[in-house]
Amino acid sequence: xxxxxxxxxxxxxxxxxxxxxxxxxxxxxxxxxxxxxxxxxxxxxxxxxxxxxxxxxxxxxxxxxxxxxxxxxxxxxxxxxxxxxxxxxxxxxxxxxxxxxxxxxxxxxxxxxxxxxxxxxxxxxxxxxxxxxxxxxxxxxxxxxxxxxxxxxxxxxxxxxxxxxxxxxxxxxxxxxxxxxxxxxxxxxxxxxxxxxxxxxxxxxxxxxxxxxxxxxxxxxxxxxxxxxxxxxxxxxxxxxxxxxxxxxxxxxxxxxxxxxxxxxxxxxxxxxxxxxxxxxxxxxxxxxxxxxxxxxxxxxxxxxxxxxxxxxxxxxxxxxxxxxxxxxxxxxxxxxxxxxxxxxxxxxxxxxxxxxxxxxxxxxxxxxxxxxxxxxxxxxxxxxxxxxxxxxxxxxxxxxxxxxxxxxxxxxxxxxxxxxxxxxxxxxxxxxxxxxxxxxxxxxxxxxxxxxxxxxxxxxxxxxxxxxxxxxxxxxxxxxxxxxxxxxxxxxxxxxxxxxxxxxxxxxxxxxxxxxxxxxxxxxxxxxxxxxxxxxxxxxxxxxxxxxxxxxxxxxxxxxxxxxxxxxxxxxxxxxxxxxxxxxxxxxxxxxxxxxxxxxxxxxxxxxxxxxxxxxxxxxxxxxxxxxxxxxxxxxxxxxxxxxxxxxxxxxxxxxxxxxxxxxxxxxxxxxxxxxxxxxxxxxxxxxxxxxxxxxxxxxxxxxxxxxxxxxxxxxxxxxxxxxxxxxxxxxxxxxxxxxxxxxxxxxxxxxxxxxxxxxxxxxxxxxxxxxxxxxxxxxxxxxxxxxxxxxxxxxxxxxxxxxxxxxxxxxxxxxxxxxxxxxxxxxxxxxxxxxxxxxxxxxxxxxxxxxxxxxxxxxxxxxxxxxxxxxxxxxxxxxxxxxxxxxxxxxxxxxxxxxxxxxxxxxxxxxxxxxxxxxxxxxxxxxxxxxxxxxxxxxxxxxxxxxxxxxxxxxxxxxxxxxxxx
Numbered sequence: 013x014x015x016x017x018x019x020x021x022x023x024x025x026x027x028x029x030x031x032x033x034x035x036x037x038x039x040x041x042x043x044x045x046x047x048x049x050x051x052x053x054x055x056x057x058x059x060x061x062x063x064x065x066x067x068x069x070x071x072x073x074x075x076x077x078x079x080x081x082x083x084x085x086x087x088x089x090x091x092x093x094x095x096x097x098x099x100x101x102x103x104x105x106x107x108x109x110x111x112x113x114x115x116x117x118x119x120x121x122x123x124x125x126x127x128x129x130x131x132x133x134x135x136x137x138x139x140x141x142x143x144x145x146x147x148x149x150x151x152x153x154x155x156x157x158x159x160x161x162x163x164x165x166x167x168x169x170x171x172x173x174x175x176x177x178x179x180x181x182x183x184x185x186x187x188x189x190x191x192x193x194x195x196x197x198x199x200x201x202x203x204x205x206x207x208x209x210x211x212x213x214x215x216x217x218x219x220x221x222x223x224x225x226x227x228x229x230x231x232x233x234x235x236x237x238x239x240x241x242x243x244x245x246x247x248x249x250x251x252x253x254x255x256x257x258x259x260x261x262x263x264x265x266x267x268x269x270x271x272x273x274x275x276x277x278x279x280x281x282x283x284x285x286x287x288x289x290x291x292x293x294x295x296x297x298x299x300x301x302x303x304x305x306x307x308x309x310x311x312x313x314x315x316x317x318x319x320x321x322x323x324x325x326x327x328x329x330x331x332x333x334x335x336x337x338x339x340x341x342x343x344x345x346x347x348x349x350x351x352x353x354x355x356x357x358x359x360x361x362x363x364x365x366x367x368x369x370x371x372x373x374x375x376x377x378x379x380x381x382x383x384x385x386x387x388x389x390x391x392x393x394x395x396x397x398x399x400x401x402x403x404x405x406x407x408x409x410x411x412x413x414x415x416x417x418x419x420x421x422x423x424x425x426x427x428x429x430x431x432x433x434x435x436x437x438x439x440x441x442x443x444x445x446x447x448x449x450x451x452x453x454x455x456x457x458x459x460x461x462x463x464x465x466x467x468x469x470x471x472x473x474x475x476x477x478x479x480x481x482x483x484x485x486x487x488x489x490x491x492x493x494x495x496x497x498x499x500x501x502x503x504x505x506x507x508x509x510x511x512x513x514x515x516x517x518x519x520x521x522x523x524x525x526x527x528x529x530x531x532x533x534x535x536x537x538x539x540x541x542x543x544x545x546x547x548x549x550x551x552x553x554x555x556x557x558x559x560x561x562x563x564x565x566x567x568x569x570x571x572x573x574x575x576x577x578x579x580x581x582x583x584x585x586x587x588x589x590x591x592x593x594x595x596x597x598x599x600x601x602x603x604x605x606x607x608x609x610x611x612x613x614x615x616x617x618x619x620x621x622x623x624x625x626x627x628x629x630x631x632x633x634x635x636x637x638x639x640x641x642x643x644x645x646x647x648x649x650x651x652x653x654x655x656x657x658x659x660x661x662x663x664x665x666x667x668x669x670x671x672x673x674x675x676x677x678x679x680x681x682x683x684x685x686x687x688x689x690x691x692x693x694x695x696x697x698x699x700x701x702x703x704x705x706x707x708x709x710x711x712x713x714x715x716x717x718x719x720x721x722x723x724x725x726x727x728x729x730x731x732x733x734x735x736x737x738x739x740x741x742x743x744x745x746x747x748x749x750x751x752x753x754x755x756x757x758x759x760x761x762x763x764x765x766x767x768x769x770x771x772x773x774x775x776x777x778x779x780x781x782x783x784x785x786x787x788x789x790x791x792x793x794x795x796x797x798x799x800x801x802x803x804x805x806x807x808x809x810x811x812x813x814x815x816x817x818x819x820x821x822x823x824x825x826x827x828x829x830x831x832x833x834x835x836x837x838x839x840x841x842x843x844x845x846x847x848x849x850x851x852x853x854x855x856x857x858x859x860x861x862x863x864x865x866x867x868x869x870x871x872x873x874x875x876x877x878x879x880x881x882x883x884x885x886x887x888x889x890x891x892x893x894x895x896x897x898x899x900x901x902x903x904x905x906x907x908x909x910x911x912x913x914x915x916x917x918x919x920x921x922x923x924x925x926x927x928x929x930x931x932x933x934x935x936x937x938x939x940x941x942x943x944x945x946x947x948x949x950x951x952x953x954x955x956x957x958x959x960x961x962x963x964x965x966x967x968x969x970x971x972x973x974x975x976x977x978x979x980x
Contacts, residue, residue, distance in 0.1 A: 035077050038090045039122075040130035040150065041065070042075075047087040053080060056091065065093045095125045098202035109168040113196065116164035120157035121205055127154050158216075161209065165196055166217035189218045222254035227263045236275035237306060239267065240318070244311035259313055268317060276302035276318075277325040283336065296326055297346035304349045307356045312363065319357045320366045326373055341374040344382075350375060351383035351392045358391030359488060359536040371395035377405065384412025385419070387485045389492040398497050406500040410507040413489045417517045420482045424516040427475045437851045440874035444855045444883075446896045453854035457847070476523070483524030484531055486517060491540040505551065512553035522560055529564035538599075541565065545602035559669075562603035566673060569594050574680035578688040579628045588627055588681055595620045595677065604669050612663050615651045619664065619674060622647055626678050628685030634708060637682050641712035644678055682709050852876065856900035860908045864915060873922035875915045878965075879903070881929040885936075885962045887980035895980055902977050910972045917968050920958040933961030940967040 038044070045056055053069035061067040073080040075092040083089070100114055127150040134143060169192045173184055182188075193214030200206035226246040233239040247255055258264055276299050284295040303322045307315040333340050342350060354370050357363030370392055377396075384390045393401075393409035434457060442450050461468045490511065493504045511517050524531065531537045544550055544558040573591030578584040594600075596617055598608045606612055626640040648664035648671055655662055664671040686709060848866040853859065865876055880890060888895045906914070925931040941964055943957040959965055969976055 116161040123154040123157040236272040280329040293343040300349035347376040354392035355388030381412035385415035443880035480527040483520030509551040525564040529568035532564040638712040858904040873927035875918040935961040937963040
């Protein structure tokens with residue numbers, strides 16, 4: 013057996029007598045043979061021939077350009093042991109393009125076989141200096157042949173497309189490539205390697221077509237701005253492979269260097285400092301302003317390329333000026349533009365490298381904070397600080413971020429004012445209604461508003477988005493500040509804690525993460541979550557932000573896959589398993605408060621794997637799904653029992669973040685899998701059987717939430733509900749639009765799951781004393797699932813909150829705008845009106861009772877919240893229509909005069925507990941508390957005291973001669 017060569021040069025040339033120079037050099041698949049006595053071409057052929065690479069005597073003779081009659085002992089021969097591939101299927105009407113594809117295929121397969129033969133036949137160590145050059149040569153031949161095959165098959169596809177008649181307007185696109193490429197692939201089915209090569213070539217041609225089309229479109233634009241906008245718009249639509257290829261292609265560099273870059277580097281050409289009428293700093297300022305305009309809305313990757321080229325041009329400008337004796341610095345405008353550009357590109361790793369180079373430019377440090385105060389990331393200032401800029405630059409960066417945070421106050425106040433009435437009505441009256449009743453109350457309220465102002469909803473949504481965008485910008489700025497060098501980090505951390513502790517800044521950030529959870533997948537979002545999760549010195553506010561980032565991660569990276577889960581589709585199952593696997597992300601686990609090095613984490617990983625097994629399979633009925641979820645819930649309970657026995661705190665029970673998250677994800681995939689298996693997930697209608705089945709599924713997961721907390725998510729409200737809009741939008745599984753205002757069942761379930769995350773975030777915030785975040789997330793939970801939390805321990809913080817629900821708007825927590833007691837009383841009294849009575853009337857209390865109960869005397873707390881708590885303690889589930897009707901009839905039947913006196917007693921009780929009905933005692937002992945006061949004659953006088961328990965309230969009802977609310 014011989015050794016492969018490259019271009020006719022053997023590894024061990026001394027061993028062989030080379031064939032005549034006219035003979036083509038040997039290929040790696042071929043072998044050398046030295047003829048021995050008695051051998052013939054026939055015997056040699058028999059020795060080397062295999063079914064995969066058959067060889068005949070004539071093949072050897074032709075290869076060596078000798079006569080087939082005989083050979084001489086000692087003669088060296090090349091044996092053409094070339095692997096043979098099956099011929100392509102004959103096409104009915106062969107075309108020249110098909111013939112060229114076949115030739116290119118043959119060349120490519122031979123080149124690949126040669127490379128394989130070389131790698132397997134090289135007999136010396138691969139670290140040998142000869143190995144890599146030789147291998148690179150064969151690899152290059154294979155790459156060239158691969159490109160030629162792609163181009164040949166591409167030409168064949170184009171020719172087939174052109175040869176067929178098509179509807180008017182039909183264009184050559186990825187769909188056409190896939191369609192006609194399938195026919196090409198089919199021709200090579202006889203040979204596995206050929207088929208695989210054809211599939212790869214069709215795919216590669218499709219990718220190249222994407223790249224060429226995007227570049228062609230950008231080049232056709234009239235100016236640099238149009239080219240950047242076109243490129244940025246199209247880049248995000250390309251496949252990942254096409255995106256990567258485009259950005260590294262010669263065509264991209266040519267577009268940049270010839271069409272785009274000159275538009276902002278032109279002011280820097282020549283020696284403009286010698287005749288600059290507006291000063292020597294005018295040319296770089298002009299260049300930077302033009303560059304800023306280009307990167308402002310550019311795709312981040314395009315922006316990085318532009319910024320990098322801009323820095324190169326500026327460095328060249330300053331170096332040339334210095335050689336000519338000019339010391340030029342950027343002016344205020346130029347520096348501000350540079351900070352804006354740095355902030356635009358600094359949220360990616362590649363962009364930060366560009367920003368670090370910007371730090372060497374001669375900036376005007378006196379006003380460098382202005383751009384940050386306008387919302388730019390302070391990346392340039394951080395880079396300067398890292399380069400030795402000192403405490404002054406750090407202080408400037410911090411001041412800029414604090415100024416921007418303060419600028420959000422006005423937008424938050426404006427949104428709060430616009431949504432004030434509806435949030436108050438929902439928070440104070442909603443707890444007394446069923447979901448259907450509350451839905452109808454909101455619909456009627458919305459209809460009244462839209463009659464007066466058709467743009468009411470649209471205007472509020474615009475305000476909401478502005479606040480959310482401001483919050484997202486602030487998150488970016490905070491992430492940038494966290495990159496300051498260690499010796500200056502303490503100052504940054506203190507500033508960040510202060511910003512996060514401000515109620516309005518905190519609200520804007522929370523709303524941003526709720527409305528745009530996809531932020532967590534940006535590079536800045538990932539870095540921020542990781543830094544916070546692993547920062548052992550994180551302050552209280554930073555810890556709260558970490559929980560919110562974890563919330564966004566679960567929404568966006570895990571639950572999003574649940575929305576379209578279909579157990580009948582293998583690809584959907586794989587996507588679901590991949591999404592659940594993301595729960596193992598160590599950063600998420602740390603953010604949820606678990607040590608990734610602990611035994612608990614190992615148990616958690618096993619439970620996540622078990623969660624995959626609980627996914628509904630094709631054909632599973634309700635009982636099978638229920639059994640799977642119960643098994644998973646029991647597994648979590650068993651792990652916690654072991655932890656408890658070992659002296660550790662439970663981790664996976666239903667009221668712990670990790671346990672609730674695992675249960676919630678299980679419910680999400682189970683319920684939507686159930687609906688899809690029924691073919692009902694895109695249907696907006698829920699039957700009673702659907703509701704009962706889904707309730708059984710939820711109960712199996714042991715989420716521990718009240719029935720009210722499941723209402724909309726599980727379809728338990730009237731069809732075409734305005735409340736259903738909390739979900740991901742009116743989209744079917746194939747992403748086609750559904751009727752406006754109509755939600756799919758999958759959307760409703762998704763809304764419930766999103767709200768479930770809000771509940772544990774609210775509980776965490778409330779337990780930490782953060783009423784603003786608690787209000788935001790708790791009432792957002794109301795929006796997702798119509799949980800009327802007025803009667804819970806969160807009531808004091810609810811005044812109003814961020815609710816992405818009833819009319820698609822966000823409502824602002826009253827705590828966010830910092831009302832004093834007087835403000836709150838005035839605020840509450842403002843709702844003692846006809847609108848409030850009309851809203852409450854949907855509870856079925858009757859006109860007289862509704863009018864009496866809208867009186868918010870005292871410190872401004874609504875008595876309806878305490879009545880809802882009272883009913884709950886009596887066993888009533890006010891989300892249940894039968895229970896709510898009994899409660900409403902009791903209220904309606906009360907004497908109006910006596911009801912007013914009862915209302916006044918409840919006002920005093922609410923004043924004592926700051927409106928938090930969760931603090932109202934649950935003791936049912938019926939008696940009226942008393943206290944002593946000084947009488948007019950100086951003697952102590954016993955008088956009734958304010959009530960503080962359920963039993964006290966029963967006593968007042970008894971003393972007033974009112975009928976007691978019977979136990980449910």
